[in-house]
Amino acid sequence: xxxxxxxxxAAAAPPSGKERRAGxxxxxxxxxxxxxxxxxxVSNALNGRGGVSDDMRERIREIAREKGYVTNWVAKKLSDxxxxxxxxxxxxxxxxxxxxxxxxxxxxxxxxxxxxxDMLVYSLPDPGKSFPGNVLDLLLHAVxxxxxxxxxxxxxxxxLAAAGVPMVVVDxxxxxxxxxxxxxxxxxxxxxxxxHLIELGHRKIAFLxxxxxxxxxxxxxxxxxxxxxxxxxxxxAEYVVEAGFLPEPARPATEGLLxxxxxxxxxxxxxxxSALSAISTIxxxxxxxxxxxxxxxxxxxxxxxQARRGLTTIRQPFADIGAAAVQLLLDLRAGDPEAxxxxxxxxxxxxxRETTAPxxxxxxxx
Amino acid sequence: xxxxxxxxxAAAAPPSGKERRAGxxxxxxxxxxxxxxxxxxVSNALNGRGGVSDDMRERIREIAREKGYVTNWVAKKLSDxxxxxxxxxxxxxxxxxxxxxxxxxxxxxxxxxxxxxDMLVYSLPDPGKSFPGNVLDLLLHAVxxxxxxxxxxxxxxxxLAAAGVPMVVVDxxxxxxxxxxxxxxxxxxxxxxxxHLIELGHRKIAFLxxxxxxxxxxxxxxxxxxxxxxxxxxxxAEYVVEAGFLPEPARPATEGLLxxxxxxxxxxxxxxxSALSAISTIxxxxxxxxxxxxxxxxxxxxxxxQARRGLTTIRQPFADIGAAAVQLLLDLRAGDPEAxxxxxxxxxxxxxRETTAPxxxxxxxx
DNA sequence: CTGAAAGCGCTAACAG
DNA sequence: CTGTTAGCGCTTTCAG
Numbered sequence: 101x102x103x104x105x106x107x108x109x110a111a112a113a114p115p116s117g118k119e120r121r122a123g124x125x126x127x128x129x130x131x132x133x134x135x136x137x138x139x140x141x142v143s144n145a146l147n148g149r150g151g152v153s154d155d156m157r158e159r160i161r162e163i164a165r166e167k168g169y170v171t172n173w174v175a176k177k178l179s180d181x182x183x184x185x186x187x188x189x190x191x192x193x194x195x196x197x198x199x200x201x202x203x204x205x206x207x208x209x210x211x212x213x214x215x216x217x218d219m220l221v222y223s224l225p226d227p228g229k230s231f232p233g234n235v236l237d238l239l240l241h242a243v244x245x246x247x248x249x250x251x252x253x254x255x256x257x258x259x260l261a262a263a264g265v266p267m268v269v270v271d272x273x274x275x276x277x278x279x280x281x282x283x284x285x286x287x288x289x290x291x292x293x294x295x296h297l298i299e300l301g302h303r304k305i306a307f308l309x310x311x312x313x314x315x316x317x318x319x320x321x322x323x324x325x326x327x328x329x330x331x332x333x334x335x336x337a338e339y340v341v342e343a344g345f346l347p348e349p350a351r352p353a354t355e356g357l358l359x360x361x362x363x364x365x366x367x368x369x370x371x372x373x374s375a376l377s378a379i380s381t382i383x384x385x386x387x388x389x390x391x392x393x394x395x396x397x398x399x400x401x402x403x404x405x406q407a408r409r410g411l412t413t414i415r416q417p418f419a420d421i422g423a424a425a426v427q428l429l430l431d432l433r434a435g436d437p438e439a440x441x442x443x444x445x446x447x448x449x450x451x452x453r454e455t456t457a458p459x460x461x462x463x464x465x466x
Numbered sequence: 467x468x469x470x471x472x473x474x475x476a477a478a479a480p481p482s483g484k485e486r487r488a489g490x491x492x493x494x495x496x497x498x499x500x501x502x503x504x505x506x507x508v509s510n511a512l513n514g515r516g517g518v519s520d521d522m523r524e525r526i527r528e529i530a531r532e533k534g535y536v537t538n539w540v541a542k543k544l545s546d547x548x549x550x551x552x553x554x555x556x557x558x559x560x561x562x563x564x565x566x567x568x569x570x571x572x573x574x575x576x577x578x579x580x581x582x583x584d585m586l587v588y589s590l591p592d593p594g595k596s597f598p599g600n601v602l603d604l605l606l607h608a609v610x611x612x613x614x615x616x617x618x619x620x621x622x623x624x625x626l627a628a629a630g631v632p633m634v635v636v637d638x639x640x641x642x643x644x645x646x647x648x649x650x651x652x653x654x655x656x657x658x659x660x661x662h663l664i665e666l667g668h669r670k671i672a673f674l675x676x677x678x679x680x681x682x683x684x685x686x687x688x689x690x691x692x693x694x695x696x697x698x699x700x701x702x703a704e705y706v707v708e709a710g711f712l713p714e715p716a717r718p719a720t721e722g723l724l725x726x727x728x729x730x731x732x733x734x735x736x737x738x739x740s741a742l743s744a745i746s747t748i749x750x751x752x753x754x755x756x757x758x759x760x761x762x763x764x765x766x767x768x769x770x771x772q773a774r775r776g777l778t779t780i781r782q783p784f785a786d787i788g789a790a791a792v793q794l795l796l797d798l799r800a801g802d803p804e805a806x807x808x809x810x811x812x813x814x815x816x817x818x819r820e821t822t823a824p825x826x827x828x829x830x831x832x
Numbered sequence: 833c834t835g836a837a838a839g840c841g842c843t844a845a846c847a848g
Numbered sequence: 849c850t851g852t853t854a855g856c857g858c859t860t861t862c863a864g
Contacts, residue, residue, distance in 0.1 A: 125630065127857060138835055143859070151833055170629055173603035174547070175857035177540045178840050182860075188600045196562045196587065197572045206563045209589050218601045221562065221587040223575050234554045235584045237539035242604060263536055264491060347772055380774045406713055408746045408774060493841060504851055509843065517849055541841035544856050549844075 126167045134167065135160050146171070177242070186244045190219045190429065193239075193257075194249035197223075199373060199401040200345075204249050204270055207422030215426055217244070224252050231256045240265055245429040250314065251276070266432040270425050272443075273313045280432060282425045282444045286316040286398075289414035289448035290323025293368050293396045296412075296450055298331050301458045302366040302394065305333075306357050308343040308350055308378060310370030317345065320370055320398065339364055343374040350374035354381040365393060365459035372397040372404045372413055379409070379455065390457035400451055410453030417446050492533045500529050512537070543608070552610045556585045556795065559605075559623075560615035563589075565739060565767040566711075570615050570636055573788030581792055583610070590618050597622045606631055611795040616680065617642070632798040636791050638809075639679045646798060648791045648810045652682040652764075655780035655814035656689025659734050659762045662778075662816055664697050667824045668732040668760060671699075672723050674709040674716055674744060676736030683711065686736055686764065705730055709740040716740035720747040731759060731825035738763040738770045738779055745775070745821065756823035766817055776819030783812050 128139040135142065137156070145152045145160040146169075152160075177187065190212050194201045205221060212219045220243065222235055236256060239246060245266035251257045254275040261267045261279060272281040297305050307324045310317030321340070328335055338360060343350040350369070354377070357364055369375035375397030379389050389395055389409065397404060397413035404411040424444050431439040494505040501508065503526070511518045511526040512535075518526070529535075543553065556578050560567045571587060578585045586609065588601055602622060605612060611632035617623045620641040627633045627645060638647040663671050673690045676683030687706070694701050704726060709716040716735070720743070723730055735741035741763030745755050755761055755775060763770060763779035770777040790810050797805040 129857080139858080140836090140860095141834060144834090147859095153833075156833095168629060170606055171603060172857050173600070173607040174540055174543045175840095176603075176859080178544050178842090178856090179858040179860080181540070181840050187604075188598070189604065197568050202563050202568065205589070218598050219589070220601070220604070221589060223571070223585070223587065232554070232584050234539070235586070237537060237542075238553075238555065238586070238608065240536055241539040242608065263534060377772065380772065383774055403769075406743065406746065408749055494843095495841080505841085506843080506852085507850060510850090513843090515843095519849070522849090538841050541856095542843080544840090544858090545842040545844085547856050 125172070126169045127172065128169075131160065131164050131167055131169050134163050186433075187242060188217045189243045190217055190426070191239045191243035191246040192219050192221045192249065193224060193246060193251055194221060195224055195252075196221060199403055200371065200399055201249055203399070203401055203416075203418045204421060207418040208247055208249075208270075208425060209422070210419065211422040211426040214423070215430065217426075219247075236260070245433050247425050247429055248276075266429055268425050268428045268432065270421060272315050274315060274318075275313075277315070277443075280428055280440060280442045282421055282428060282446070283316060284416040284421065284448050285445050286319035286448075287323045289398060289416075289450075290320040290368070291327050292448070292450045293398065293414055294324055294327035294331075296452070296456065297366045297368065297394060297396060298327065298333075300366075300394065300456060303333060303459075304339070304362065304364040305366045305368055306339040306341070306364035308353055308367060308369040308374045309340055310343065310345040310374070312342075314345075317370060324368060343370060343377075345371045345373060347373050347377035350377035351381050354378040355385070358382065358385055358387070363393075366456070367393060367395050369395060369397050372399040372401045372411060375411055375413065375455075376403065376407060379407075379411075390455050392460060394456040394459070396456055404451075405453070409455055412453045412456040413451050415449045415451050417448065420446050491538070492535045493538065494535075497526065497530050497533055497535050500533065501526050552799075553608060554583045555609045556583055556792070557605050557609035557612040558585050558587045558615065559590060559612060559617055560587060561590050561618075562587060565769055566737065566765055567615055569765070569767050569782075569784045570787060573784040574613055574615075574636075574791060575788070576785065577788040577792040580789070581796065583792075585613075602626070611799050613791050613795055614642075632795055634791050634794045634798065636787060638681050640681060640684075641679075643681070643809075646794055646806060646808045648787055648794060648812070649682060650782040650787065650814050651811050652685035652814075653689045653692075655764060655782075655816075656686040656734070657693050658814070658816045659764065659780055660690055660693035660697075662818070662822065663732045663734065663760060663762060664693065664699075666732075666760065666822060668730075669699060669825075670705070670728065670730040671732045671734055672705040672707070672730035674719055674733060674735040674740045675706055676709065676711040676740070678708075680711075683736060690734060709736060709743075711737045711739060713739050713743035716743035717747050720744040721751070724748065724751055724753070729759075732822070733759060733761050735761060735763050738765040738767045738777060741777055741779065741821075742769065742773060745773075745777075756821050758826060760822040760825070762822055770817075771819070775821055778819045778822040779817050781815045781817045783814065786812050 128142050132139045132142045141152060142160055145157040192208055194205050196202060196205055209219060240263055246260060247268050249270045267279055269276045269279050269281040271283050309321055325335055341353040341356060343353045367378055369378055375395050379395050382389055382393055387393060397411050400413045400415035404413050428439060428442060494508050498505045498508045507518060508526055511523040558574055560571050562568060562571055575585060606629055613634050615636045633645055635642045635645050635647040637649050675687055691701055707719040707722060709719045733744055735744055741761050745761050748755055748759055753759060763777050766779045766781035770779050794805060794808060
């Protein structure tokens, strides 16, 4: 009897009998049985692997379709682990809700797609908390590599790298200089922004400093100081205030600047978010930009050009950053020995728009 | 000769010998061997499953740590498939780069975390293209369910649902009304915005229509028309222009409105992105908001309050939307029969800020 | 061109 | 408390 039901897959008991528990997805075996062949044949047919006659393949495909078969990704991956094949998916760790990150993630998305891969984004949990284990494990086993955009917790981050996951960092932190990275030329951009302001005639230039952990923030500060010195201008501690690359802290920071006995005639903001916030603060104080105070940002997020007054800023080559990060990751994965210590810096560009002008009443260089 | 090199893995080269190929991650067996116990014991020890003496457990943990053991997520998942346990990971499909989506995704992120789960975001590829197979499969097998925020291609989307993946839609499309969904009360919000304008004395109100596929866009238009009627105002076709919920198309749309023989005194924009763009366009035309023209948005994305002139808008309860979506997904997964047809609509709220005022020279209702 | 055997790394279910 | 036996669903040998 049992024999029969096994050998016999032809006509009988379909309404119930042999079916798997409800909700279970059909497996290779199910459709093989229905087609009257082995699982291997089905596998070969479905994956276009050859060794199957054309009509058989067509027939199998048809059955698979109507049964709603989808290959079990997990099983496939486990099986493939022997031959070490790729999944075609790249993991991205980022905080997607800030404008800068958004631009970077979009760029990576495009680059990944150009390479015929795909990506999954993991948005970090609260600062200080480490990754939940399951996501970490998933990342460890389900993706070909990870691109991290400003990780909060570098511990897990190093852990991933130690476990052998190819990994590249965009806009690195102090703690991640030991990993391959991609970043825009923050120092060069800062110098460029500062020289622009100085050429316009500004002598009193403030700086809205960014998140200190980020190398880019440090580099921009360095550029600020160096150009000041190069122009023979003194560094004034009261002109450098923390704004953490965020709009909220930029507001009181700017107010503090305006309240100074000798307020600046220009502000170089560490990034666009703080620049936009600074402008809004200045205007609320009854002054205008750029007539009373010039402002330069950094990043050129899409918002910068959409603002009522186009923001003069330093453009980050987002598309190039994304492409470089993906390429670096692929090289790394391919075993390129030199890739592991590669740090790519991409050139930036000054975009002059409407928030910078010569300081008030300054016809001539004094 | 060749023979020799083949056979010769025996004694000679063995700085190592028994070790697995370099780069391979240690498995349960490896650490079991090192500890002199069985794989099961290690598994039990590492997963705190009981049945292991305390010092043995400690010893095993130590060995695992130094060997850099991490549990193979894929293998675990495959094994678990029998008992149908959860992964604790929720998939989110969205286009993360628009402000609205960003807010929604952030909100979902928070809600997911409150539930002790985590999420992975898949950002959609180009319109019209279907999901790449591997991501689809991954989603199918690696997550407990999927929350979709405005899918582009609903075909794959339905496919996922058909394959038995619990799924909820945020801000649904016409094509997805058959799936459980969560949305803000667009109709109510639109009515609210319109009444606000009318109470202020406006009689000539234009509408920047949103992306037509989205139910929310249709509902806002319906609210616009209904309130017009309710106030005894005529519907004027030239006052309703397409802006697709995006900043770029909103610009020419607004210019068209300003160029009308009888331009509106107020604009109700389908969302904040188009509202902000409209304001910028109006100001560039030498007019001012709200003195010459009032503008109301919809969404209350964080940008709305940061604008130089705070945007009057309809606030979406993002946090509630995220929480509701996650809860609905969990209910669905838990098998709640009624959840499959649940459509949740959340109340919205008018936020009066600085972009609305009575129309110029309108002291009295004429 | 198709079938049988073995195994990827892990865990549930019973033995000892 | 520890060890053994099976098997998740798929793929890579290697025969037929």
